[in-house]
Amino acid sequence: MPEITLQCCCGKVQGKTANLSPSTGTRLVCCCRDCQSFAGYIDQEKTVLDQYGGTDILQMPVSQLKILQGIEQIACVRLSEKGMYRWYTKCCNTPIGNTMGAGGAFVGVVHNFMDNQATRDDDFGKSRGHIQTTFARQKIPLDLRGPIFKIIASSLFKxxxxxxxxxxxxxxxFDDTGKPITEPKILSQED
Ligand SMILES: [Zn+2]
Ligand SMILES: [Zn+2]
Known part of the structure; x- marks a missing residue:
């Protein structure tokens, strides 16, 4: 897999991935409620979600993602106190990706932030399929459903x-002390 250019919709935030081997990342489509809520929160349901409410994500090592400009545009939201850190750009509400805390080694990069829509299958291989399908907005054909246990096992292993x-x-x-680069907004039930 070549270096992939990362870019928000308006171009203020730019970055790239390292040269990853094709087997490094795990590409999947997550239909969980939280991924759907995140897309709704930044008002990007139409651009992020597929017809099933799924978000196309590449799980990759966080150290292999670089931001080259516009880092001050990055914002973060957590859907609950213990929720994942969901990063996006405040210039144009482009989703960047999801991470755990500073100790977590992966980032699930949302497709919108990657500048390779046309070559995605070649770059990363085909998606492993849709997961969290109970939250899908319509019935997902069997051939699109991922082999869930295999995907989870492989993700956990990585x-x-x-x-x-x-x-x-x-x-x-996150900085060296483990502090997020910007204070995440934590949503309450009402939000
Ligand atoms: Zn932008
Ligand atoms: Zn999800």
């Missing part, structure tokens, strides 16, 4: 491996 390899650092999202 999370642990990447953590052991120290791929959580350096992170564009």
């Amino acid at each position: 999370l642990i491996l990447w953590k052991l390899k120290g791929y959580n650092k350096p992170s564009v999202f």
